Amino acid sequence: MALVDQYSGVIFDYGGVLVSHQTAADSERLSSIARIPTDLFHQLYWSERLAYDKGLMTAEDYWNDLAQRGDTEITPAQIKDMIDADNESWSRFDQTMYEFVQSLIDAGKRVAVLSNMPHELGLFLKTTTRAFAPFHHITLSYEVQSVKPEPHIYQHCLDGLGVSAKETLFLDDRIENVHGAESLGINAIQFTSRDEVLPKLKS
Numbered sequence: 001m002a003l004v005d006q007y008s009g010v011i012f013d014y015g016g017v018l019v020s021h022q023t024a025a026d027s028e029r030l031s032s033i034a035r036i037p038t039d040l041f042h043q044l045y046w047s048e049r050l051a052y053d054k055g056l057m058t059a060e061d062y063w064n065d066l067a068q069r070g071d072t073e074i075t076p077a078q079i080k081d082m083i084d085a086d087n088e089s090w091s092r093f094d095q096t097m098y099e100f101v102q103s104l105i106d107a108g109k110r111v112a113v114l115s116n117m118p119h120e121l122g123l124f125l126k127t128t129t130r131a132f133a134p135f136h137h138i139t140l141s142y143e144v145q146s147v148k149p150e151p152h153i154y155q156h157c158l159d160g161l162g163v164s165a166k167e168t169l170f171l172d173d174r175i176e177n178v179h180g181a182e183s184l185g186i187n188a189i190q191f192t193s194r195d196e197v198l199p200k201l202k203s
Helices: 024-034 038-047 049-053 059-069 076-089 095-106 119-128 151-161 175-182 194-202
Strands: 009-012 110-115 137-140 168-172 187-190
Touching (some): 009 095, 009 151, 024 059, 024 076, 038 049, 038 059, 049 059, 059 076, 076 119, 095 110, 095 194, 110 151, 137 151, 151 168, 151 175, 168 175, 175 187, 187 194
Parallel strands (some): 009 110, 110 137, 168 187
């Protein structure tokens, strides 16, 4: 029996699981729009990202704050360009993973997405892509004002999926988010890479 056959529901993180991580080219593109050195931009991008993902900051506040901490100023046009570039950077879908999702659905399992992401990215994915189309339930941090690894966001996803924690498998690339799931009794695996993890799930 395959490992995944033990569970009635499977919850997927989005970035780093269903889509690839941002590339060096993505960081360079964003930093060039902001006119901030790439290494510094990368640090600034992530240092306040959870507040943005949680819906505590608007896009304008997030990008303006980033620019201020990078000792520069940006225009509304630059903010729009950075939002667009940011959205595109999280839109490289892994077709193999989506085929795996469909195989789970065909086998009668419930599937969900549980992701930390800001409003702008969530709206972009919902309105211009089919990123969430296969899934029975979607929990996005900005909609519930909670981020992984906080307990509330996991519980929201379990409630929406309609599957108990012990019957659910969660896949996330960040170990702290894996531990957050485990603290609620959810079975969780760190998604180190598709090539490493997917064969384990199928065997």
